[in-house]
Amino acid sequence: MSLSLRVPKLSVLFLSVLSVIALLLFTLAPKASATINYGEEVSAVAKTYVESPYEWGGTTPKGFDASGFTQYVYKNAATKMNIPRTSALQYKMGESVKDSELQAGDLVFYETGEKGKVSFVGIYNGDGTFTGVTISGVKIVKMSDQYWKDRYVGAKRIVK
Numbered sequence: 001m002s003l004s005l006r007v008p009k010l011s012v013l014f015l016s017v018l019s020v021i022a023l024l025l026f027t028l029a030p031k032a033s034a035t036i037n038y039g040e041e042v043s044a045v046a047k048t049y050v051e052s053p054y055e056w057g058g059t060t061p062k063g064f065d066a067s068g069f070t071q072y073v074y075k076n077a078a079t080k081m082n083i084p085r086t087s088a089l090q091y092k093m094g095e096s097v098k099d100s101e102l103q104a105g106d107l108v109f110y111e112t113g114e115k116g117k118v119s120f121v122g123i124y125n126g127d128g129t130f131t132g133v134t135i136s137g138v139k140i141v142k143m144s145d146q147y148w149k150d151r152y153v154g155a156k157r158i159v160k
Helices: 009-028 038-047 066-076 087-091 146-151
Strands: 095-097 107-110 120-124 129-134 137-142 152-157
Touching: 038 066, 038 120, 038 129, 066 087, 066 120, 066 129, 087 107, 087 120, 087 152, 146 152
Parallel strands: none
Antiparallel strands: 095 152, 107 120, 107 152, 120 129, 129 137
């Protein structure tokens, strides 16, 4: 015993056209892809802590010092990087960056204490400012302010 199914030719044609359209939609549609600019993301994360308090030796949002802040941000941003605890040790990593080539997320270093010794670090924002911990807490600071300009040592890029 055999069964036969009668399907009008117009229905077969309609289903065939619909199948071709669906196939084209799914194969030619642009593929979603996400890329992340780690430097910009690090800078954005740093900015979320503006107004967090200063604490000598602090490494958490309850209280940061300069290098404790950069260490915390790099660990808790998408980079998930473990960087050294002190600004002097952070200065020894990465590649040096010319002022004209600074990008968001670069670390900027300063001599705020003993001459010739790196003692402060901040996270560059990409617009002539950095986010860093001052005695007043986490702030966005202009690199062109005379205090910072006079103490600038250089910058390092530790993420691509």
